[in-house]
Amino acid sequence: MRVVSWNIHWGCGKDGRIRIHAIIDVLRRLNPDVVCLQEVAANHPELNGGATANQFKQLGGAFGGYHMMEHAPSELYKNNSPRLFGNLILSKYRISQVHRHLLPWPADPGNPAGMPRGLIEAVLDAPNGKLRLMTTHLEYYSPLQRMAQVQRIRELHAEASARSRIFQPDPNLDAPYQLGFRPASSILCGDFNFAPDAEDYQALLAPLDGGAPPFLDAWRVANGNVARAPTTGLHGYPWPERPECYDHFFVTDDLAPRVAAVEVQSETAASDHQPVVLDLK
Template identity: 45%
Template sequence: MKLLSWNIQWGRGMDGRVDLARTLRTIHRLGDFDVVCLQEVAVNFPGLPGGRGEDQVAELSAGLPGYTAIFGAATDVPDGHGGRSLFGNAVFSRLPVGQVWRHLLPWPAESAIPSMQRVLVEAVVSTDVGPLRVMTTHLEYYSQRQRQSQIDAIRRLHAEACAMSVRPPRIEEQGGPFEFFPRPARALLCGDMNFSAGAPERAQLLAPFSNGVPGFRDAWSVLHPGENHAPTVGIHPVGFVDQPECFDFVFVTEGLASRLTAHGIDAETDASDHQPVWVELA
């Protein structure tokens, strides 16, 4: 299975233009992916720089035929014209998709800094090695306190899913909203984490669990032990980092680490202020 994760900055490149056709060309150039996880996807949000209020989920879906589109809105606000403006993360899967969850992450009030609502999108996909939970998110940039709270929530949701993975289905639940679908313990978490590889938040996310819950491993470190993470932001001049850093990660549960065969980062494209990252599992 090949998975791509990329903060596309609503299709806005380093030239300031919003061009989703360019975003799609970049994705197709990089490989033939089974799952594509994108952060900063907008629907009817003309206030974003360079945007025209596009339905970006629809445009991306049209450019990814054969994929199931799953969108999770973190921001859902009135557009001032009787409609809604949405901003969040999307998963596109050409593998069969089971149950889907859209988890709003904690947003502690901090009046002195800007911040926004964040979301974790979770979907079960069927792979050659069985069902796998794919999760993608975009953590808060301006506040370490909020990132830490959001990581606590993600870890709690992972532990909850692992507990559900051993729950047997009940016959009387079939055919309705109570029907139980698989929520496996094996999982992959990716996205724009807005922390560097040396930050305490990474250690917090990778900390062991108790009660047999499988912990997360950093895919880069599994395949490149002892090497510094390749940067995913700041390769092209941006205003939010002083030097190139890795903000975009792929984490896998312990049982999947041995199946990792590749981890790539495209340092060439300037179609966003972040670089695409991808992994391959055998």
């Protein structure tokens, strides 16, 4: 099972031009079973390069054999026309349920900039059984907001784990109640806007109450103490000031034996972030 996570920077390359086809070409070469994208835009002409198209539809159309799930926490309107910005999942595997979570956005007087953030959670019928796949893009400017979002993700994971332990199918219930099994085993990926030595990184990996399986950093599981490859700051982009790792894969501890590889695809300059690839046995 191969999963790719990538903040695509609305397809805007270093030259300020939008080339969604370049994003699509990279993804096709990587041949993923599941794709998790952040910073997908629709109807945002004011963004660098002019992101006027609906990129959710462009990407979904380019991968016609995949199931598409989108979540745009930032939904603004101009002349009653929606301008969307958010996350996208494409999956070859059958989807049994999807949950779209808005993450906390507490007021932070010290950091008034920012935008609503979200988490998409999908239950996949993967080759070795059901698992939850989650992708997100956390706040960049406000550490207070980012920590609140980390804590909410932990709460959502603990809730799903608790529900998995008491799940009992009941065919007599009306269809909306029959969501089916929501497993504790999960993959969490995305642009977290924190480095591996950050406080919020440590908070995400801390033990959970109630028997929920903890998250592990999949890079460390696969690569041990090998120096982490940067996921931003390459190819001459003006941001950030130096190469850094803000994009991560986390897995619940039960999936750790199945982590075969975690790699950063450093060669592409199609975005100001690099794609990260997780391979599970």
